Amino acid sequence: MSANLPKRILKETERLVADSPPGIEAHPHEDNLRYFDVKIDGPGGSAFEGGIFKLELFLPEDYPMAPPKVRFLTKIYHPNIDKLGRICLDILKDKWSPALQIRTVLLSVQALLGAPNPDDPLANDVAQHYKDDEKGAIAVSKEWTQKYAV
Amino acid sequence: MGNQQSSTGGTPSSPGRSTPGHVSPSNQTDPTGPSSQLGAGSGHNINNSSISSSSSRPLAGGVSSLFGGRDRSGSTSSTIGRSKSNSVSLPSPPTPPGLIDGGHLHPQGLYSLRPAAQDYSHPVVKGLIIEKKLAPFYRGLEDYEDDWTDEQVGQGLREVRQAQAAQAEQEAADELANAAGTTMSLPTASGSSSSSSAIPATTTAGSIRKGLKIAVGGKDKKEEKERAAERERKETRAYKGAVECPICFLYYPPNINTSRCCEQPICTECFVQIKRAEATITHLESEPAACPYCMETDFGVIYEVQKIARPETLMATSPSSADNVVDPRADGQTPRRKSVSSKSKAVVTIDQIRPDWEDKLNAVKAQAARRASRRIIMHRVGDRLIPVGYTSSRTSVPGTDTGPITTEMTQEAFQQFMAAAAGGRGVRSGSVSGSPGSGGPRRSSRRGEREGVNDLEEMMLMEAMRLSMLEHEEQQKREAEAKRKAEQQQGSAGEPLTDASGFLQPRPASNTSSSASSMRNVGSVPGPQPGPSALGHVPHTGGLLAQPAESSPLSGTPITRSEVDVRQPQRPDLINLDSDAAIDPAAYRRN
Numbered sequence A: 001m002s003a004n005l006p007k008r009i010l011k012e013t014e015r016l017v018a019d020s021p022p023g024i025e026a027h028p029h030e031d032n033l034r035y036f037d038v039k040i041d042g043p044g045g046s047a048f049e050g051g052i053f054k055l056e057l058f059l060p061e062d063y064p065m066a067p068p069k070v071r072f073l074t075k076i077y078h079p080n081i082d083k084l085g086r087i088c089l090d091i092l093k094d095k096w097s098p099a100l101q102i103r104t105v106l107l108s109v110q111a112l113l114g115a116p117n118p119d120d121p122l123a124n125d126v127a128q129h130y131k132d133d134e135k136g137a138i139a140v141s142k143e144w145t146q147k148y149a150v
Numbered sequence B: 001m002g003n004q005q006s007s008t009g010g011t012p013s014s015p016g017r018s019t020p021g022h023v024s025p026s027n028q029t030d031p032t033g034p035s036s037q038l039g040a041g042s043g044h045n046i047n048n049s050s051i052s053s054s055s056s057r058p059l060a061g062g063v064s065s066l067f068g069g070r071d072r073s074g075s076t077s078s079t080i081g082r083s084k085s086n087s088v089s090l091p092s093p094p095t096p097p098g099l100i101d102g103g104h105l106h107p108q109g110l111y112s113l114r115p116a117a118q119d120y121s122h123p124v125v126k127g128l129i130i131e132k133k134l135a136p137f138y139r140g141l142e143d144y145e146d147d148w149t150d151e152q153v154g155q156g157l158r159e160v161r162q163a164q165a166a167q168a169e170q171e172a173a174d175e176l177a178n179a180a181g182t183t184m185s186l187p188t189a190s191g192s193s194s195s196s197s198a199i200p201a202t203t204t205a206g207s208i209r210k211g212l213k214i215a216v217g218g219k220d221k222k223e224e225k226e227r228a229a230e231r232e233r234k235e236t237r238a239y240k241g242a243v244e245c246p247i248c249f250l251y252y253p254p255n256i257n258t259s260r261c262c263e264q265p266i267c268t269e270c271f272v273q274i275k276r277a278e279a280t281i282t283h284l285e286s287e288p289a290a291c292p293y294c295m296e297t298d299f300g301v302i303y304e305v306q307k308i309a310r311p312e313t314l315m316a317t318s319p320s321s322a323d324n325v326v327d328p329r330a331d332g333q334t335p336r337r338k339s340v341s342s343k344s345k346a347v348v349t350i351d352q353i354r355p356d357w358e359d360k361l362n363a364v365k366a367q368a369a370r371r372a373s374r375r376i377i378m379h380r381v382g383d384r385l386i387p388v389g390y391t392s393s394r395t396s397v398p399g400t401d402t403g404p405i406t407t408e409m410t411q412e413a414f415q416q417f418m419a420a421a422a423g424g425r426g427v428r429s430g431s432v433s434g435s436p437g438s439g440g441p442r443r444s445s446r447r448g449e450r451e452g453v454n455d456l457e458e459m460m461l462m463e464a465m466r467l468s469m470l471e472h473e474e475q476q477k478r479e480a481e482a483k484r485k486a487e488q489q490q491g492s493a494g495e496p497l498t499d500a501s502g503f504l505q506p507r508p509a510s511n512t513s514s515s516a517s518s519m520r521n522v523g524s525v526p527g528p529q530p531g532p533s534a535l536g537h538v539p540h541t542g543g544l545l546a547q548p549a550e551s552s553p554l555s556g557t558p559i560t561r562s563e564v565d566v567r568q569p570q571r572p573d574l575i576n577l578d579s580d581a582a583i584d585p586a587a588y589r590r591n
Helices: A007-018 A102-114 A124-132 A134-148 B002-008 B015-023 B048-055 B063-067 B085-089 B122-130 B150-178 B202-208 B221-238 B312-317 B357-372 B411-422 B440-449 B452-490 B515-523 B585-590
Strands: A024-028 A035-041 A052-058 A069-072 B035-037 B213-215 B300-302 B347-349 B376-381 B384-392 B405-408 B559-564
Touching (some): A007 A024, A069 A102, A124 A134
Antiparallel strands (some): B376 B559
16 A cells, blocks of 8 residues: 555655644654644634644545545534534535645644634534634633643 | 657658657557557547648657657757667666657556546547647656756656556556456557556557557667667656646656646646546536636646757757647746636646546436435335335436336235245346336336346345345234134134234234235225325425325224335445544554
């Protein structure tokens, strides 16, 4: 399998490990170079500040023509991330472009933490909470960050 | 290549006859191999006249025309005499004949060479490359620095070639295991060594099956070496000032395609992979692909061949003669091109190389329409649901749907069915005749239209029904037995006791002694209840529509007719779980 690993994946991994964006870490598994352990720092000023969120990222067979699959492993209270850790982000679905990379995807996920969008929810209850009582919802997000991501 | 020359009698002064050699599709052809084949005749402008007309440019004649005489970039060097001796002694496969601007007519294995992964129209792409509207398929260099010498580039290309051969061999082996005999009809496969014939025939087979075969006996080996060296030089030269394709991260000659909108480079191998999102049963639309760089819709590219760096001495060959290639940069090197409309002649769009996209979309729509209107009709007998047929739409286009046809078993069919079940034989789907409503002939004509897949589905369905029947029959026998015993003990015939919930139904012996007779009642439930046309479309109200059966003599036994949506639950494409984001670690680790 890894014998057929496209050069792009190797190069991307090399560059990512050598020069990762601030607050983002991604390391491939030794036995499966398409599977990455990811850590993203909660952006400063957000309810997730101070938290370090673990994610998993997988590059499917037809990557980069198909988007990587990304999922939060750390519990998080966010209107666009459901309780299974699935992420509602357009570039991970229909807005994927093969010119995007692991790096840009993870930066987008990090940006999503800084800008929750309750109008396009994945976790309906959280989104409703954010809409009805933003302060209260942010407090819960902070609480969860302290509880699960520190 | 030398073979073509001698066999066609194409001397350097007759480029028109010899040029078909350029389009030889087999990039791994052993130079010592006795035969080659041409891509001509695939019906896409690959013909002598179109090629010779453009190759009769100044300086384009001579032997060099054999190696890509259409290359007006100046690489039409005529230095046959010089030869790099080291190039041939290397273990790597040779540079193939038929380079166009130093590139090839078919993919170089960046993506899988399996036909499924190369689903664009090969003849169209070949035609576009020959017309110079699309960059040829280049081998991507893993690395490149601007100060690299030709020697370094050459070394890089040789490494790529070696890796290609290995990969191709691997894929060819896989291919053989899977689909022996379907694609190995290419003439090169026989005469050449395993490594040189390793590019799977499938990559080109579709369009070049009919290609000419030119067999040549005894040729000058030295001449061949020189030609191989020349080809290699030519290929190497194209990479001067190489650029990185932002999608595959490999380096290509600077003249590769650029997006029409934002002028970003993209190699042809990546370009042909970009396509409309395919429609699925749950998403019956196919949006045009957007530019991967700027997301502009209707992605298209422009090939500007003259960007190729060329030796100063050959600048004179720069293209001024009439050419059908529209070239937005021909006059003056503007720093940045304006966005070019997707309708422009110079632009190649992703729909152009997949002319069948609309047919595919319609096929999916048709499939969805068929499935949507297909449900199994169940009859409820007491607590049991008995499948007795299914609805199916014979029309495929949603707009013209004339409503589903109900296929139900008639009494006779049902009896046959039960008899078959009792005998333990498999029930052939043919034993089900049309219901009175739909009519036998109609049904059989519809059967004719169906594909084998559907027949298989049908048979599986019937088998499931048969098993269900068997079980039902057994249960009825048991019940009848219990009832008889109870009656004997009580000594009275008693009224049929019907549990309010419809669970246990003791029945008069006359009705339960023969399951076939009770079945007949079921089968005779006439169609008018939920009309067949409504079955496919009415939203389910709780799943089971309990309705008393007017024709049943067992007034106490609820025989209900209901429909159960069985939409083949084992088909993953029908289960819309929106699970794309969910990651199954087990699946990943399989890799």
